[in-house]
Amino acid sequence: MIKNIIFDFGGVLLPIEISKTALEFERLGLSDFENIYSMKKQVRFFDDFEKGNIPASAFRSEIRKHYKRPLSDEEIDFAWNALLGELPPERFNFLKELGEKYNLYLLSNTNSIHYSAFINTLNQTFGKDQFEKLFVKTYYSFQMGSRKPDKRIFGMVIRDSGVNPQETVFIDDNLDNAMAAQNAGLNAIHDGGLEIEKELTAMLSAF
Known part of the structure; x- marks a missing residue:
């Protein structure tokens, strides 16, 4: 029972709609988000963030490093939260x-x-x-x-x-x-x- x-x-x-976050990053001039994050596979810093191994500040730094763009915290958070x-x-x-x-x-x-x-x-x-x-x-x-x-x-x-x-x-x-x-x-x-x-x-x- x-x-x-x-x-x-x-x-x-x-x-959850991951495509919405991908779209927001595209609006910032950034492509390939769905290649680095999906329901089945994601690059390591996403895993580390979900395990609490890195703080939000380090996660944002990894996003900037990956895209080689000086994105603001607000831009990253808005795009990242768009999937919710x-x-x-x-x-x-x-x-x-x-x-x-x-x-x-x-x-x-x-x-x-x-x-x-x-x-x-x-x-x-x-x-x-x-x-x-x-x-x-x-x-x-x-x-x-x-x-x-x-x-x-x-x-x-x-x-x-x-x-x-x-x-x-x-x-x-x-x-x-x-x-x-x-x-x-x-x-x-x-x-x-x-x-x-x-x-x-x-x-x-x-x-």
Whole structure:
């Protein structure tokens, strides 16, 4: 019986469009962004940033170094945050109702710049800390020193939360992440989240 649900954030709950960030960098005269960053592959400094191994200032320096352009912090942050969509109110309400039946957790590969941006938007839209309160606990890669699909991050979440993996399902839009969760002992669902409100009940019934 499933008692716990661990959600990915971007791509499952929050719409993500990497093409929008690529477009913003193109407007700055910079091409090839999608060659250095995608859902499946990215150059090392993106990984380091999502693991919290480098601060935002070092990440911005790497962007400037790659493009050989004196971009401002504001230009970089605006382009980098362009990929973030908005959480639909109906999804917020869905999570609120779901939390009455299951223990909800969040496990996201993210970084300090994106975190500041989406937390600010969520607080403005739904009230201060109301999104975070939907979950028993939220886990962000840049605060943990590890990122999906590294098996270690799943072990960290399992130990910290105290959940029984057999009673827990993990949902992610990245197949590699879902498979890594399975290898860590969790039940896993690979889903893009576009119709998750309609699909989740049927998905959970499979376990």
